[in-house]
Amino acid sequence: MQTNELLVMQGIHKTFPGVHALAAVDFTLRAGEIHALMGENGAGKSTLIKVLTGVEHHDAGHILLNGSEINAKSPHHAQSLGISTVYQEVNLCTNLSVAENILLGREPRRAGSIDWGAMNARARELLTWLDVDVDVRRSVGEYPVAVQQMVAISRALDIDAKVLILDEPTSSLTTLETEKLFAVLRRLKEQGIGIIFITHFLNQVYAVADRITVLRNGKLVGTYDAKALPRYQLVELMIGRELEELEDLGGLKKHFEPAPGQAPVLEAKNLGQVGTLEPLNIKLYAGEVLGMAGLLGSGRTETANLLFGVDDADSGTLAVGGKVEPNPGPLASIQRGLGYCPEDRKADGVVGALTVRENIVLALQASRGWFNYLDPRKQTEIANKMIQMLQISTPGPEQLMKNLSGGNQQKVILARWLATEPDVLILDEPTRGIDVGTKAEIQKLVLSLANEGKGCIFISSELDEVLRTSHRVMIMRDRKLVAELQGEDMNEQSIMEAIAGTGVSTEDTAAAAPQHAVAAGSAR
Amino acid sequence: MNDNTGWWARLRRTGIFWPLVALSLVFLFNLIFSPQFFRLEIKDGHLFGSLVDVLNRGSPLMLVAIGMTAVIATAGVDLSVGAVIAISAATVTVLIGSVTGESQTPMWIAILAALGASLLAGAWNGLLVSRARIQPMVATLVLMVAGRGIAQLITNGQIITIYYEPFFFIGGGYLLGLPFPVFIVAGVFAFAWFMTRRTAIGLFIESVGTNASSSFHSGINEKNIKLVIYAFCGLCAGFAGLIISSNLKSADANNAGLQIELDGILAVVIGGTLMSGGRFSLAGSILGALLVQSVSTTIYSLGVPPEVVQVVKAVVVLTVVLLYSDVVKNGLDKLSQRQGVPS
Numbered sequence: 001m002q003t004n005e006l007l008v009m010q011g012i013h014k015t016f017p018g019v020h021a022l023a024a025v026d027f028t029l030r031a032g033e034i035h036a037l038m039g040e041n042g043a044g045k046s047t048l049i050k051v052l053t054g055v056e057h058h059d060a061g062h063i064l065l066n067g068s069e070i071n072a073k074s075p076h077h078a079q080s081l082g083i084s085t086v087y088q089e090v091n092l093c094t095n096l097s098v099a100e101n102i103l104l105g106r107e108p109r110r111a112g113s114i115d116w117g118a119m120n121a122r123a124r125e126l127l128t129w130l131d132v133d134v135d136v137r138r139s140v141g142e143y144p145v146a147v148q149q150m151v152a153i154s155r156a157l158d159i160d161a162k163v164l165i166l167d168e169p170t171s172s173l174t175t176l177e178t179e180k181l182f183a184v185l186r187r188l189k190e191q192g193i194g195i196i197f198i199t200h201f202l203n204q205v206y207a208v209a210d211r212i213t214v215l216r217n218g219k220l221v222g223t224y225d226a227k228a229l230p231r232y233q234l235v236e237l238m239i240g241r242e243l244e245e246l247e248d249l250g251g252l253k254k255h256f257e258p259a260p261g262q263a264p265v266l267e268a269k270n271l272g273q274v275g276t277l278e279p280l281n282i283k284l285y286a287g288e289v290l291g292m293a294g295l296l297g298s299g300r301t302e303t304a305n306l307l308f309g310v311d312d313a314d315s316g317t318l319a320v321g322g323k324v325e326p327n328p329g330p331l332a333s334i335q336r337g338l339g340y341c342p343e344d345r346k347a348d349g350v351v352g353a354l355t356v357r358e359n360i361v362l363a364l365q366a367s368r369g370w371f372n373y374l375d376p377r378k379q380t381e382i383a384n385k386m387i388q389m390l391q392i393s394t395p396g397p398e399q400l401m402k403n404l405s406g407g408n409q410q411k412v413i414l415a416r417w418l419a420t421e422p423d424v425l426i427l428d429e430p431t432r433g434i435d436v437g438t439k440a441e442i443q444k445l446v447l448s449l450a451n452e453g454k455g456c457i458f459i460s461s462e463l464d465e466v467l468r469t470s471h472r473v474m475i476m477r478d479r480k481l482v483a484e485l486q487g488e489d490m491n492e493q494s495i496m497e498a499i500a501g502t503g504v505s506t507e508d509t510a511a512a513a514p515q516h517a518v519a520a521g522s523a524r
Numbered sequence: 525m526n527d528n529t530g531w532w533a534r535l536r537r538t539g540i541f542w543p544l545v546a547l548s549l550v551f552l553f554n555l556i557f558s559p560q561f562f563r564l565e566i567k568d569g570h571l572f573g574s575l576v577d578v579l580n581r582g583s584p585l586m587l588v589a590i591g592m593t594a595v596i597a598t599a600g601v602d603l604s605v606g607a608v609i610a611i612s613a614a615t616v617t618v619l620i621g622s623v624t625g626e627s628q629t630p631m632w633i634a635i636l637a638a639l640g641a642s643l644l645a646g647a648w649n650g651l652l653v654s655r656a657r658i659q660p661m662v663a664t665l666v667l668m669v670a671g672r673g674i675a676q677l678i679t680n681g682q683i684i685t686i687y688y689e690p691f692f693f694i695g696g697g698y699l700l701g702l703p704f705p706v707f708i709v710a711g712v713f714a715f716a717w718f719m720t721r722r723t724a725i726g727l728f729i730e731s732v733g734t735n736a737s738s739s740f741h742s743g744i745n746e747k748n749i750k751l752v753i754y755a756f757c758g759l760c761a762g763f764a765g766l767i768i769s770s771n772l773k774s775a776d777a778n779n780a781g782l783q784i785e786l787d788g789i790l791a792v793v794i795g796g797t798l799m800s801g802g803r804f805s806l807a808g809s810i811l812g813a814l815l816v817q818s819v820s821t822t823i824y825s826l827g828v829p830p831e832v833v834q835v836v837k838a839v840v841v842l843t844v845v846l847l848y849s850d851v852v853k854n855g856l857d858k859l860s861q862r863q864g865v866p867s
């Protein structure tokens with residue numbers, strides 16, 4: 001046994017009804033290393049972490065920490081053993097303050113009662129490590145997912161840990177925030193802490209990981225040195241197909257130009273909401289994929305919410321298929337052919353206690369009304385079709401949604417909207433938490449929907465994804481539409497500049513007359 | 525692995541397994557300690573006996589439990605059902621009046637008015653919860669307190685006694701040898717079952733109760749679902765009020781349906797519907813109501829002094845709820861796996 005083996009998991013088995021989630025998995029973590037755990041959606045990564053930290057209990061196998069056997073009974077027990085975890089589904093008390101969330105259960109005390117001053121100071125200190133600037137006294141629920149994720153990470157950092165586990169911590173973070181996190185991780189690694197890091201972003205893995213362990217269908221594929229494992233090989237190990245084959249869009253992306261006289265399928269005029277979004281104009285044509293890029297909090301999600309009627313606009317109009325409807329609300333929006341896959345999967349998408357089938361038909365049934373009930377056989381048929389098409393890993397349509405892995409839940413939400421066969425599909429971070437293979441499949445799907453004559457608004461924090469799928473890109477900054485790029489002008493460089501506001505020309509026009517900039521962009 | 529597919533395991537997974545077990549336990553107790561519990565007789569073509577009594581006496585509770593199930597499934601609760609019972613009872617008795625042998629208003633109008641008043645009361649709760657966004661417990665507390673006052677206003681503060689014979693059929697009549705209230709329960713149950721399992725309403729209730737925001741984003745009109753469900757719960761209480769006033773041949777605004785909301789909630793919980801909302805089982809709640817009623821009937825038939833009754837009931841409830849806890853369930857699961865229970 002090597003001396004620096006901090007954590008050893010041997011022959012771990014875990015079965016759920018109908019699923020063999022882990023079969024004879026071995027895993028070792030060394031002190032002072034960052035170890036990436038990789039695999040497709042449903043491969044068993046989160047389950048391995050849950051077994052290690054006492055959320056679930058393994059059916060067979062041994063876990064050794066510093067050479068002595070441990071068997072964590074609960075996450076709290078695991079913490080006391082020195083294992084600190086950020087779970088995939090961020091679990092915060094949204095009505096408590098940021099500081100309370102970070103120090104819950106470890107509140108600094110003075111004379112028996114909580115020392116609020118010390119607590120807020122400590123929370124602020126932890127957050128500055130990650131360069132997060134928020135009011136620690138406000139409740140967590142008031143902040144977007146990204147901030148919540150940072151809060152969850154700070155919470156894990158506060159614990160005096162030997163092992164730090166991060167299950168997809170970066171899924172809603174931007175490059176900048178991810179970099180800050182990585183800097184902290186490298187520092188912790190220097191201190192001899194062992195870090196387990198789960199992600200679907202290959203470049204992040206290569207940026208920080210020393211070793212990589214790949215799981216596939218609950219089985220161990222192997223553990224490799226990151227330096228010795230080229231990217232294409234990693235992908236092959238994970239999904240058994242080649243990267244190029246995946247990334248080839250197969251000519252699906254065609255040049256798009258609206259036909260002369262073609263009316264937009266969706267047209268927003270001066271649509272806005274005081275305080276959240278400055279009035280903007282959007283034209284989307286049938287057959288077109290319109291990308292939307294921007295930093296977190298730049299107003300992308302707010303725009304989507306207004307388009308779908310989740311929030312009511314207080315200025316402007318929105319026409320779908322030429323028809324204007326004031327403040328339609330989600331139901332009316334679905335009925336006029338819109339679909340919307342929201343950003344916050346857990347809060348606004350998943351209905352955990354229902355089955356996969358019920359989750360898939362939910363929006364379709366809502367649009368049909370209370371009494372026009374879809375025949376259960378028909379429901380199963382739709383669900384099975386979607387499970388096949390999106391390769392959702394589940395024992396069947398009757399599995400409870402909450403038992404699915406994170407990425408597979410995301411696929412179910414996507415399936416819910418595909419099932420309504422919308423004319424315009426608004427996707428807000430649709431590939432979050434989705435593995436590389438399926439990510440490419442979803443991009444292809446979006447393009448083929450466009451080729452079938454649907455319109456699509458594609459919001460993503462991943463620039464290359466936006467570039468691969470979109471015919472045209474809108475760029476948001478500070479709750480404003482600041483630029484619109486297409487054709488030759490649309491590349492990583494120009495988008496980055498527009499996002500950051502450094503591109504001189506964009507900046508000037510945007511600052512001087514945002515309306516004008518938009519109009520200029522859409523004058524094709 | 526075999527355990528997961530056998531009939532035993534399949535039964536274990538259905539919603540009504542645990543309520544059935546609990547009810548069987550109470551029956552078993554009776555079998556040992558008071559076998560006369562199971563004696564059935566036919567007198568004048570009517571069925572008599574403790575079992576029939578449980579069905580008959582338990583009807584108001586079963587009705588309340590049906591409505592309460594739907595409300596709890598939307599992650600709410602209705603504390604006002606007892607008060608709505610009083611309103612319903614007051615309305616129907618006032619309209620029929622205290623005149624010997626005749627009714628001041630045609631009976632069907634009196635009944636419809638009582639049901640209508642209950643429906644309105646429920647809709648009021650629904651409005652507070654869905655439109656004014658008041659916490660269900662607080663919103664229905666308003667009517668729980670105010671409702672009895674309203675009932676008093678209707679009866680002018682008096683206990684009204686009725687003498688109109690046909691009205692007594694609702695609570696005391698027999699049809700096909702069975703007490704008539706049983707048919708009311710069956711009718712309401714069938715209606716509720718059909719509406720929730722043969723239309724999309726059941727799916728929407730469970731979705732709203734599990735995650736209201738996800739449901740809203742999926743186009744479900746969460747507000748209207750809640751409004752309708754609270755109104756329906758009021759209507760169920762209205763039926764219970766008819767039965768109770770017919771049984772007592774009077775309306776007592778202060779005492780009709782007193783504390784039935786607690787038994788109703790209990791029945792729903794025993795029936796396997798979680799207080800946090802989501803999945804619900806109407807059949808489970810009916811079994812739960814029958815259990816609560818059987819316990820009361822059993823205790824009384826054993827001649828237990830009234831002051832002990834509440835304690836005994838509490839013990840039974842505790843036992844049942846313990847059976848539901850995950851810890852105990854998992855323990856039982858392991859036990860049955862080890863012993864290779866028939867599959």
Ligand SMILES: Nc1ncnc2c1ncn2[C@@H]1O[C@H](COP(=O)(O)OP(=O)(O)OP(=O)(O)O)[C@@H](O)[C@H]1O
Pocket residue numbers: 016017019021039040041042043044045046047048088393394402403404405406407408433
């Ligand atoms: N509580 C549960 N009950 C039943 N099945 C479960 C449960 N938890 C996980 N599973 C199943 O176990 C398998 C592994 O899930 P896990 O969450 O570990 O995947 P993952 O590798 O983390 O995937 P992702 O990348 O999507 O997060 C999946 O098929 C999942 O459906």
Ligand SMILES: [Mg+2]
Pocket residue numbers: 045046047088167405406407
């Ligand atoms: Mg996972």
